[in-house]
Structure formats: structure tokens, C-alpha cells
Amino acid sequence: MKVFLTGATGFIGGNLARKLVGRGYSVRALVRKGCSLKFIEDINLELVEGDLLDETSLERGMAGCKALFHTAALYTFWSSNSKIIYDTNVRGTENVFLAAKNTNIEKIVYTSSESTLGIAENGIGDETMPGNVHKIPGDYKKSKFLSEQIVLKMCQDGVPAVIVNPTMPIGPYDTKPTPTGRVVLDYLNHKMFACVNTGLNVVDVEDVAMGHILALEKGIPGEKYLLGNKNITLRQIMGILEKITGIKAPNYNIPIWFALTMGYMDEFMEGKIIGRCPRIPIAEVKASRKFRHFDCSKAINQLGMPQTPIEESFKKSVDWFINNDYVATPKR
Numbered sequence: 112m113k114v115f116l117t118g119a120t121g122f123i124g125g126n127l128a129r130k131l132v133g134r135g136y137s138v139r140a141l142v143r144k145g146c147s148l149k150f151i152e153d154i155n156l157e158l159v160e161g162d163l164l165d166e167t168s169l170e171r172g173m174a175g176c177k178a179l180f181h182t183a184a185l186y187t188f189w190s191s192n193s194k195i196i197y198d199t200n201v202r203g204t205e206n207v208f209l210a211a212k213n214t215n216i217e218k219i220v221y222t223s224s225e226s227t228l229g230i231a232e233n234g235i236g237d238e239t240m241p242g243n244v245h246k247i248p249g250d251y252k253k254s255k256f257l258s259e260q261i262v263l264k265m266c267q268d269g270v271p272a273v274i275v276n277p278t279m280p281i282g283p284y285d286t287k288p289t290p291t292g293r294v295v296l297d298y299l300n301h302k303m304f305a306c307v308n309t310g311l312n313v314v315d316v317e318d319v320a321m322g323h324i325l326a327l328e329k330g331i332p333g334e335k336y337l338l339g340n341k342n343i344t345l346r347q348i349m350g351i352l353e354k355i356t357g358i359k360a361p362n363y364n365i366p367i368w369f370a371l372t373m374g375y376m377d378e379f380m381e382g383k384i385i386g387r388c389p390r391i392p393i394a395e396v397k398a399s400r401k402f403r404h405f406d407c408s409k410a411i412n413q414l415g416m417p418q419t420p421i422e423e424s425f426k427k428s429v430d431w432f433i434n435n436d437y438v439a440t441p442k443r
Contacts, residue, residue: 163203
């Protein structure tokens with residue numbers, strides 16, 4: 112089967128491209144003009160140039176494909192221009208789905224986010240619990256909520272789309288890196304000086320990629336599937352990284368209010384004065400005020416999504432960053 116893939120140069124999309132080719136799919140991948148192809152050059156892909164904001168290029172790329180994976184998104188907790196986040200993630204998603212309707216794509220897998228979901232009073236969220244856009248911190252997370260609403264409306268109108276909601280993926284080919292991968296990279300570069308009391312759900316990015324494929328093969332259109340694995344605290348993550356790297360985990364715990372204060376200072380100095388991405392984005396700190404723990408059993412039971420031990424996933428991430436020269440002075 113020939114499939115169309117957006118976001119092949121990204122973290123989830125790049126790993127998905129590898130899994131798709133390995134599973135025997137023919138993959139046509141959308142790439143933006145001038146973007147780096149360094150980490151997908153070894154994959155047997157048919158590349159087509161285009162943009163999420165150019166419907167003509169999307170329709171041209173989808174022509175002759177039976178299925179679509181839309182993984183492309185601008186994943187950042189800070190931008191000097193928030194409009195570009197909404198243009199890419201919201202308007203871009205709408206364009207992709209309209210192009211899919213015009214080219215008779217038979218099935219779509221849309222990559223949403225765990226940030227679109229709510230959390231129960233017992234601290235556990237699942238696919239049945241919608242988030243509240245007015246309580247979602249930051250433009251990225253808000254844009255993913257709005258994008259998912261567009262997809263859900265199109266599903267109601269008969270568009271055959273399956274929604275997958277990855278939690279916090281970790282592993283190889285995190286080229287930017289993503290906010291999750293930056294935790295690992297900062298740890299390797301001795302930039303993690305303290306820890307906040309927060310929790311998240313961590314999953315191997317290669318399992319997430321496989322979850323996408325299983326959603327295409329087994330997923331029910333209109334349904335959501337959380338693609339996650341282990342509920343864990345940031346302190347526990349530090350402990351795992353200490354065992355893998357031999358680098359001592361920070362002893363200091365800081366309250367969220369202090370981290371938020373540092374975030375405002377950092378965004379003012381780094382973002383507004385210097386004009387570069389701050390190390391402590393305010394949206395990221397606000398998101399950490401609540402544990403983001405989830406019940407991910409639906410994808411495991413209904414799709415058969417694999418569950419790689421997260422210790423292995425962090426080891427793969429550490430090795431990839433070191434082997435690809437992201438670490439200034441690796442200490443193992």
C-alpha cells in the first residue's frame with residue numbers, strides 16, 4: 112500500500128517512516144523546501160516538496176495514495192510569533208484533511224497529543240476525558256486541542272480518521288530536540304541543577320511509531336487511542352538517567368512557583384531581549400503543575416501496541432545524542 116506521510120523529518124514522523132518501510136509500505140513523504148534531510152536519507156522514501164499551508168502541494172502529494180499519516184506539527188513551548196504555531200498546527204491540519212477528501216484517501220491517522228485530554232480527580236486521564244482549552248497552558252498545546260476538534264468534526268461528517276494521542280516519547284532521531292528529549296540532553300550536558308515535583312507518561316518513540324501503523328491497520332475511525340507506557344515522576348526519570356550515564360542526579364527540589372519565576376525571567380531575557388528560545392519556557396513550567404498520568408490500556412488491548420521498558424528507551428535516547436555529537440563532554 113502507498114501511504115502519504117507529513118512530518119517525516121520530525122521525531123515521531125521520522126521513526127514512523129522507518130517502521131512503515133520496514134513493514135513493507137511504500138511511503139511518499141512531504142518535505143518543506145530547504146529542510147534538512149540528514150536523518151532520513153537512509154530511508155527508502157519518495158520525497159515530494161510542499162507545505163501544510165499549500166493545499167495544491169498537498170493534493171499533488173496525496174494523489175495515488177490510499178492512506179495518510181499526518182504527524183507534522185510545530186512542537187515548541189515558545190515562539191517569538193505565536194501565529195505561526197496556529198497556522199501550522201490548526202490551519203495546516205484543516206488543509207491536510209481537505210486535501211485528503213479531495214483525493215479520496217481511504218483512511219487517515221492523525222497525530223494529536225496527550226495535552227488535548229483531561230485528568231481525573233484521581234490523577235489518571237484517558238481517551239474519554241476531553242481537556243478544557245481555557246485551562247491548557249501555552250500556544251502549542253492549545254493549537255493541538257483546536258486541531259483535534261477540527262478532526263473530530265470531520266470524523267462526524269464521515270471522514271475516516273483515527274486519532275492517536277502520544278504521551279511523552281523518548282528515543283532516537285530526536286533531532287531538534289523536542290522538549291522531552293531536551294530533558295535528556297540537558298542532563299547529559301550537566302544543565303539539570305534541580306528537579307520539580309511533576310509527573311508524566313513516558314513511551315518509546317518506536318512504540319509510538321508502531322502504534323500509528325496499528326491504528327491504520329486496526330483502529331476504528333472516529334476513535335482516539337492514547338499511545339503511552341509508564342506513569343513516572345521527573346525525579347524517577349533523573350534516577351534512570353543517573354544509572355545509565357553515571358552522572359549524579361540533582362539533589363535539589365524546587366517548588367513550581369520558583370520555577371515559574373525563573374521561567375518569566377528567562378523568557379524576558381532570552382526571548383524578548385536576546386530573541387532566542389528560552390531554556391525554561393513558561394508554558395512548560397505551567398504544564399508541570401499537574402501530574403499528566405494516563406491509562407493507556409486501550410491502545411495496548413485493542414491495537415496491540417508494544418511496551419518497551421522505558422529504561423531501554425532512555426538508553427537509546429542517551430546513545431543517540433552522544434553518537435550524533437549533541438553532547439559536549441559525554442560522561443558515561
